[in-house]
């Protein structure tokens with residue numbers, strides 16, 4: 001967490017990352033286009049382990065002239081998340097776009113991969129997915145103190 005804060009400048013002194021969500025995706029699994037909501041705004045940082053994936057971005061369904069468009073027509077581009085990479089999504093990309101991961105077992109790299117030139121892969125490459133674990137690291141204003149919560153349900157030893 002400290003290294004993310006120091007090396008990226010993405011979090012400020014008062015918004016240090018204090019929340020980590022662990023997700024596991026088997027090949028063929030993904031996550032529907034969604035927004036992360038106000039609770040974590042304006043920064044989400046994600047570490048990708050075990051396998052690459054492709055993170056897709058979509059115009060928000062609330063955008064003018066977007067409500068009649070299909071999901072595919074709202075797709076504005078994607079980012080290849082390589083194994084052991086860190087990605088930051090901030091500000092307008094966080095607020096005014098949805099993000100998701102398609103439910104496919106293999107990704108064919110197309111022109112829509114915005115960071116293709118910064119990877120070792122080429123257009124048209126087919127990358128079979130393996131099991132991916134993502135660590136989604138964010139700042140949340142109010143966290144629950146788990147030791148206090150546990151003590152509500154029974155005698156809690158210090």
Ligand SMILES: O=C(O)CCC(=O)C(=O)O
Pocket residue numbers: 021023031036046099134136
């Ligand atoms: O696994 C990922 O990279 C994305 C996860 C995500 O978008 C979420 O949990 O809200």
Ligand SMILES: [Fe+2]
Pocket residue numbers: 034035036099
């Ligand atoms: Fe998300």
